Amino acid sequence: xxxxxxxxxxxxxxxxxxxxxxxxxxxxxxxxxxxxxxxxxxxxxxxxxxxxxxxxxxxxxxxxxxxxxxxxxxxxxxxxxxxxxxxxxxxxxxxxxxxxxxxxxxxxxxxxxxxxxxxxxxxxxxxxxxxxxxxxxxxxxxxxxxxxxxxxxxxxxxxxxxxxxxxxxxxxxxxxxxxxxxxxxxxxxxxxxxxxxxxxxxxxxxxxxxxxxxxxxxxxxxxxxxxxxxxxxxxxxxxxxxxxxxxxxxxxxxxxxxxxxxxxxxxxxxxxxxxxxxxxxxxxxxxxxxxxxxxxxxxxxxxxxxxxxxxxxxxxxxxxxxxxxxxxxxxxxxxxxxxxxxxxxxxxxxxxx
Numbered sequence: 001x002x003x004x005x006x007x008x009x010x011x012x013x014x015x016x017x018x019x020x021x022x023x024x025x026x027x028x029x030x031x032x033x034x035x036x037x038x039x040x041x042x043x044x045x046x047x048x049x050x051x052x053x054x055x056x057x058x059x060x061x062x063x064x065x066x067x068x069x070x071x072x073x074x075x076x077x078x079x080x081x082x083x084x085x086x087x088x089x090x091x092x093x094x095x096x097x098x099x100x101x102x103x104x105x106x107x108x109x110x111x112x113x114x115x116x117x118x119x120x121x122x123x124x125x126x127x128x129x130x131x132x133x134x135x136x137x138x139x140x141x142x143x144x145x146x147x148x149x150x151x152x153x154x155x156x157x158x159x160x161x162x163x164x165x166x167x168x169x170x171x172x173x174x175x176x177x178x179x180x181x182x183x184x185x186x187x188x189x190x191x192x193x194x195x196x197x198x199x200x201x202x203x204x205x206x207x208x209x210x211x212x213x214x215x216x217x218x219x220x221x222x223x224x225x226x227x228x229x230x231x232x233x234x235x236x237x238x239x240x241x242x243x244x245x246x247x248x249x250x251x252x253x254x255x256x257x258x259x260x261x262x263x264x265x266x267x268x269x270x271x272x273x274x275x276x277x278x279x280x281x282x283x284x285x286x287x288x289x290x291x292x293x294x295x296x297x298x299x300x301x302x303x304x305x306x307x308x309x310x311x312x313x314x315x316x317x318x319x320x321x322x323x324x325x326x327x328x329x330x331x332x333x334x335x336x337x338x339x340x341x342x343x344x345x346x347x348x349x350x351x352x353x
Contacts, residue, residue: 074311074345075292077103078135078279079338081114081124083258083298084315087333092127099339104130106346111135111282113275115256115267115301117224118143119181120205138254138267138301139278140224141179151281152179153273154222159250161216163226163268166245170238175202175227176218184210187218197263198229228266232257235264242266254301257319267301276304283308296341298322298333313341 077100079085087093104110111133114121118136125134125145133150135142142150164174172193178185185208191199202209212218228238235255242253252274254267275297283293295302295309298318306312306327314322316332323329331337 073289073292074108074294076109076111076283076286076288076294077342077345078111078113078293078295078305078309080275080297080299080302080305081112081116081121082256083317083333084296084302085112085124085333085338087336092124093336093339095336096338097128099336099342100128101130103342103345104128104132108345109286109288111279113139113279113295113297113302113305115254115265117177117185118179119185119208133282135275135278135282137177137224138269139273139275139304140269142278142282150285151278152224153270153278154179155225155251155268155270157219157222159247159270160223160226161219163245163247163251164214164216166247167228167238167241169241170228170230170234171215173228173230173234173238174215175229176215177224177227178218178221179224181208183208184218186210187212187215189213189215194229195231195263197258197261198265224269226268228268230264231262232259232264235266238266242268256299256301274304275302276306276308279305280308294341294345296330296338 079100082090085092085096087096100110109132110128110130112121112125113135115138116124116136118134118141121134121136122145125132131145133142133144140153140155142152144150160176164171167174171189174188176187178187186202186205187210188194188202189211190213191202194202210218228235230238235257239253239255250271252269252271254269254274256265256267257263279293279295280290283290289310290308291310293309294311294313295305296313296315297303297306298315300319300321302314303322303325306314306322306325312325312327313330314325314327315337316329316335317337318329328341330341
């Protein structure tokens with residue numbers, strides 16, 4: 001593997017993921033966000049109301065019905081996980097689940113786009129009950145449920161080494177992630193400086209954690225990313241420090257914030273790596289124009305994905321940065337906002353059988 005070179009592996013296409021237009025060859029390289037297309041299309045009206053209760057069977061389409069996409073352009077749904085698909089209890093509501101299964105049955109492709117590592121996102125993806133692809137680690141890895149890899153954009157280890165050296169004051173908040181499913185997938189020096197919320201996440205992933213001092217000694221291969229985690233106030237200091245170290249041409253800095261939990265995560269990835277770039281690359285590979293893509297998100301790290309999509313939708317619980325963009329607003333994640341965003345995308349038609 002050549003350090004810092006994005007890797008493409010052309011995946012097989014299961015029947016439900018057959019290409020509808022010419023697929024963009026991996027040799028053509030990543031598709032720049034700015035060059036993806038021209039204007040965004042119209043957004044979808046949100047009409048579903050939900051109290052995060054179980055869906056009645058009567059709300060689902062009859063077995064004899066054939067679902068088809070509603071006349072219109074949307075062929076690909078990209079949804080974030082945390083704060084979007086998951087409700088405040090960290091579960092997928094029955095109505096959101098039914099809505100995603102409904103659009104999938106109608107032939108609309110669904111992809112999960114998340115800041116989570118692929119392994120940590122898998123249990124959520126498997127609940128959907130159909131085959132799909134995941135864009136994980138904020139766009140660094142695109143991989144199927146079965147483990148087939150389409151693309152990886154790793155951070156060059158020297159870039160990571162320089163970053164760790166420049167951010168010495170935040171060493172106790174530094175976490176490295178690697179693309180593997182064994183111990184050492186998550187590396188840090190110690191847990192002492194991490195706040196309660198992120199420590200709970202790390203404890204759930206303890207089987208993957210390796211403690212390495214100094215953390216640079218773990219850089220025998222290229223990492224997926226460097227992450228800085230901590231309180232809102234402490235990570236605001238980290239953001240200012242990142243702006244001052246002069247590495248903006250070598251890295252991408254993304255943040256995810258949960259003020260109610262006093263938790264902020266700053267993800268530092270390879271230059272040009274984001275959810276938006278990864279979604280654009282996947283859409284091009286599948287033959288979809290951005291006007292055929294709907295993206296649903298709630299946090300700062302979803303901005304590039306929402307900018308790419310012709311149909312951007314933000315959650316009712318979205319952060320203020322997203323609210324100021326003029327994007328369509330659906331219900332909150334406590335009210336089945338994903339189902340509301342998808343309402344009306346498909347129509348019921350009965351087969352002739």
